[in-house]
Amino acid sequence: MKQLIKTSVKRPIGVIMIVLAVLALGVMSLRNLAVDLFPEIDLPVAVVATNYQDAAPEDVQNLISRPLESAVSAVEGIDTVQSQSQSGSSMVMMMFQNGTDLDQALLDVREQVDQVKGMLPDGAGDPNILRFSPDSLPVMYLGLTGDDLAELTEIADQQIVPFFERQEGVASVTIEGGLEREIQIELDEASLEQYGISPQSVMDTLGSENSSSSIGTVEQGNQDLQIRVIGEFDNIEDIENTQIQSEAGGVVRISDIADVQDDFKETSSETMVNGEHALVLSVMKQTDANTVEVASNITDAMPGMMEDLPEGMGLNTIIDTSEFIEMSIDSVMNNILIGGAIAFLILLLFLKSIRATIVIGLSIPIAIIATFVLMYFTGQTLNVLSLGGLALGIGMMLDSSIIILENIYSYRRRGYSLFEAATKGSIELAPAVIASTTTTLVVFLPIVFVEGMSSDLFTPLALAVSFSLVASLVVAITLVPMLSSKLLANVMEGSGKRYWFDRFLNWLKTRYGKGLEKVLRFRKTTVLVTILAIIGSLFLIPRIGMEFMPSADQGQAQITVETPPGSSLDYTIGMTEQVDDILADYEEYMDVSYVTIGSADFTGSMNESTYTLQLIPASERDRSTEQIMVEIDERVQHIAGADIAASAMDGGMEMGDPITIQLNGPENDTLIDLSEQVLAEMEEVEGVTNTTSTAEDGIPQMEIRVDEDAASSYGLSGSQITSQLEMKFSGQVVGQYREEGQEIDITIAYPEDTRTSIEDLLDSSIQSPSGATVPLDELVEIEQAEGPQTLLRENQQAQMNVSSGVVGRDLGSVVSDIETKLSQMDFPEGYSYSIGGQAEDMEEAFMELGVALIFSIFLVYIVLAVQFENLLQPFIIMFALPTTIIGVIGGLFVTNISLSVAGFIGIIMLAGIVVNNSIVLVDYINILRRRGMDQIEAIIEAGRSRLRPIMMTSLTTILAMVPLGLGIGEGAELQQPLAVTIIFGLTISSIFTLFFVPVIYLIFDNITKKVRGRRKRKKAAKK
Incomplete structure (x- = not known):
């Protein structure tokens, strides 16, 4: 270390060249760093999704979900398997243990699913195996508007989607709200009876005629020619002219018994943008692509595409997630600049020399740029949290340089030359500086072992702070001594323009010295007051509350409209229009309103609508998103005929419902009763809002029970009756019609007006194998019943969930009240509950961060x-740690901020920061005592001498964080708890360090002397 410092001072050109090389690398790294809102979150979750068209939830669960659950449960590393079965779809979600290789796990899941895929019922779609990741969410939503929905769909499919998918970084573009082309064969029941042809014969004939196959090879000269029979339909006429053999032996064409049309599938949803019918295009980025770059590429390409659109069509951006990312990054960068400027001014105030200030101030840009280099080579991204780490580290970057320069100053005052002052001053305190930096660094090591989302989010922040501190340490022991030996020749001359500040410091030193004498004299009182202050602050903990993550006001909100189960699409649209009327009163806040009515994916239904609202930026409105949505939620509750909930979306992070009560047990009926009781109890808790239950009102349905004896008398089986009913009321896909690279379903069905009402069902007839027509009521019993909307299972046991949001209170307090109510409920044997959602994530994160x-x-x-080669003195130094509790809790209470994961990370950082001042103080006490100074005198003199550097390091660190602590700017809410924790914790601990640590030092030093004296007397007595 000594040689490194001396070499740096002797060889300034070499140091400068190395610094220039680092700066060049930093600029190149910054240009290539990926930019995103948050670090990549690796959630060990996989999903198997399967469609089973028009099947009831019970059938979906028994025929699809259960077999898939059993299959995937055997995969190694599975922690929890959940399934969701609802009308027409199944979703099986697998949550793996942390540390599981998800790539290998997905391969294992695929193998297990392939083994049971053949056992799934006919009509079930192929299972889709997906890896769930926040990166899979769209980066942009585009709206395509026009008068003709069919034309919009065609242009979107053939022009717009291929065009955008060719843009760099784009993985895929999906269409929502479009029409899907279909060849519809509408059977005429009277004609079928006239010709004696069954629907099954029509299906079999179309399936066999619409196929091509190879039947062998023949020789032609020296060649073998493949013989291939072409039988696929080339046009609609081919379908119409397909011949079917009637029972009488005649030939009948499809056109004689059915109407063939090239049309679109019946839609079960609508999408509207700002009140206009539209198609919505969701742009997904590639896994390794940069969100901002992808969005920029799409935005740049849009004008070229819009020029090619027909007149009357419009293409515009609905939601661009990169806008909030850029605003957030700009906000953090501004906070870094403001914090750096504040730190520079503090230095100038203390040093009253621009040269000396520049010597230390260079630590900031060099450390930041070196951090960019290390971030690039370790694969980090430039995001709100990593940049927040830099913003938090601005002041800490200067600590090492301040301590070194201050000691160089002291040597200059004693008459040493520039070279001697630079080398001796640096060498003397280099070990203390290294120790103080190391203590700040080691606190981040355990975060590496924290699992889950907390680790994914805050490891980049920890790395950014660590990289910047390492870089600033290298600068402090190399560049600062070198520059000091060259630039500080005239710094000691004159009092400067800020002589008033030196007078203030001298006055403060005198007052501090007298105060220190008093606390050293009244040591017991000082210790007692400190303990009482710590205990008193602990009583504030229930009043500050807890939450998982602070919410960022991204300006995105959501409104869900749920009409009674079984409601028609038209009825749901009517309810949605009433919501539109209310939203019209908030146009000044709205940028875009995008609503999906009905089922937009396999999890939806026609009795649901979902609004996605994009508000104008927070800086342009006088109310927060949450305040606006709370008011809207109060107003929509007055709309009769639907359950409507309005809430703000959580800052770009999809973390689930704040509170989810998971009820498990063997019987669904009992779980439904329990869920109703839990729902009622939760609604009584203050702060609970938008409560929902998966045991909502059931879907009305008709249950048909086949009379096996009656059916067998006509030569019919239950499956044959089910197949004919399915044909009549759902239709069946009998093949694909290929045209210009597209595969279009060929669907056979009865006319819509013969399959919509209960009367149509009751008047239905079944055709027996002999050709006889049998009324349905002779074969089955029909009764109206009510079935569940959704069936949930966890680890192959039935489950019901009750979820809610939280407003006006912190998450921890609400959860505590709910737990109190649930503990008073009487759960039947075999039934249990657990709390999930963000509440569960918060509890797990706090436990892991506590460890x-x-x-x-x-x-x-x-x-x-x-560092000290002593077991007692580190213990003395660490007495500064308990006093941070006073500042942390008091700061959160004063600023009305709940303790969150971000705040907890701040507490961990404080464990390494607050001891730095104690290290410098105790280390200098030891230096003075080695020089022969008396115990009390050394403590007081060390305190007076170190007051200036302690004030400099503390003030630069604290004040540089003030911009983040104020929470000004987009996305600043995410770092605000962390900054507030450090600002108040470090402020209070710095004060206690100056008074309480010297008292503890004196107490333990006296105890040590007494122990040593007793040992000496015992040894003397033995002699």
Whole structure:
């Protein structure tokens, strides 16, 4: 270390060249760093999704969900398997243990699914195996508007989607709200009876005629020619002219018994943008692509596409997630610049020399740029949290340089030359500087072992702070001594323009010295007051509350409209129009309103509508998104005929419902009763809003039970009756019609007006194998019943969920009240509950971070013990840690901010930061005592001498974080708890360090002397 410092001072050109090389690498790294809102979150979750058209939830669960559950449960690393079965779809979600290789797990899941795929019922779609990731969410939503929905769909399919998918970084573009082309064969029941042809014969004939196959080879000279029979339909006429053999032996064409049309499938949803019918295009980025670049590429390409659109069509951006990312990044960068400027001014105030300030101020840009280099080579992204780490580290980057320069100053005041002052001053305090930096670094090591979302989010922040501190340490022991030896020749001359500040410091030193004498004299009182202050602050914990993550006001909100089960699409549209009327009163806040009415994917239904609202930027409105949505929610509750909920979306992070009560047990009926009781109890808790239950009102349905004896008398089986009914009321796909690379379903069905009412069902007839027509009521019993909307299972056991949002209170307090109510409920044997959602994530994160904090404190002690080669003095230094509790809790209480994961990370960081001042103080006490100074005198003189550098390091760190602590700018809410925690914690601990740590030092030093004296007397007595 000594040689490194001396070499740096002797060889300034070499140091400068290295710095220039780092700066060049930093600029190149910054240009190539990917930009995103949050770090990549690796959730060990996979999903198997399967369609089973028009099947009831019970059938979906028994025939699809259960076999898939059993299959995937055997995969290694599975923690929880959940299934969701509803009308027409099944979703099986697998949550793996942390640390599981998800790529290998997905291969294992695929193998298990392939083994049972053949056992799934006819008509079930192929299972889709998906890896769930926040990166799979769309980066942009585009709206295509026009008068003709069919034309919009065609242009979107053939022009717009291929065009955007060719743009760099785009993985796929999906269409929502479009029409799907279909060849519809509408059977004429009277004609079928006239010709004696069954619907099954029509299906079999069309399936066999619409196929091509190879039947062998023949020789032609020296060649073998493949013989291939072409039988696929080339046009609609081919379908119409397909011949069917009637029972009488005649030939009948399809056109004689059916009407063939090239049309569109019946739609079950509509999409509207700002009140206009539209198609919505969702742009997905590639896994390794940059969100901002992809969005920029799409935005740049849009004008060229819009020029090619027919007149009357419009293409515009609905939601661009990159806008909030760019605003958030700009906000953090502004906070970094403001914090750096504040730190620079503080230095100038203390040093009253521009040269000296520049010497230290260079630490900031060099450390930041070096951090960009390390971030690039470790694969990090430039996001709100990693940049937040830099913003938080601005002040800390200067600590090492301030301490070194201050000691160089002291040597200059004693008459040493520039070279001697630079080398001796640096060498003397280099070990203390290294120790203080190391203590700040080691607190981040346990975070590496924290699992889940907390680790994914805050490891980049920890790395950014660590990289910047390492870089600033290298600068402090190389560049600062070198520049000091060259630039500080005239710094000691004159009092400068800020002489008033030196007078203030001298006055403060005098007052501090007298105050320190008093606390050293009244040591017991000082310790007692400190303990009482710590205990008193603990009583504030229930009043600050807890939450998982602070919400960022991204300006996105959601409104869900749920009409009674079984409602028609038209009825749901009517309810949605009433919501539109209310939203019209908030046009000044709205940028875009995008609503999907009905089922937009396999999880929806026609009795649901979902609004996605994009508000204008937070800086342009006088109310937060949450305040606006709370008011809208109050107004929509007055709309009769639907359950409507309005809420703000959570800052770009999809973390689920704040509170989810998961009820498990063997019987669905009992779970439904329990869920109703839990729902009622939750609604009584203050702060609970938008409560929902998966045991909502059931879907009305008709249950048909086949009379096996009656059916067998006509030569019919239950499956034959089911197949004919399915044909009549659902239609069946009998093949594909290929045209210009497209595969279009060929669907056979009865006319719509013969399959819509209950009378149509009751008047139905079944055709027996002999050709006889049998009325349906002779074969079955029909009764009206009510079936569930959704069936849930977890780990192959039935489940019901009750979910809610939280408004006006912190998450921790609401959860505590709910737990109190649930503990008073009487659950039947075999039934249990657990709390999930963000509440569960918060509890797990706090437990893991609590363990990380304990290990961080232990590692700090280890580093100090190695540094001082003493087991007692590190213990004395760490007495500054308990006093941070006063600042942390008091700061959160004063600013009305709940303790979150971000705030907990701040507490862990404080464990490494607050001891730095103690290290400098205790280390200098030891130096003075080695010089022969008396105990009390050394403590007071060390305090007076170190007051200036302690104030400089504390003020630069604290004030540089003030911009983040104020939470100004887009996305600043995410770092605000962390900044507030450090600002208040470091402020209070710095004060206690100056008074409480010297008292503890004196107490333990006196105890040590007494112990040593007793040992000496015992040894003397033995002699």
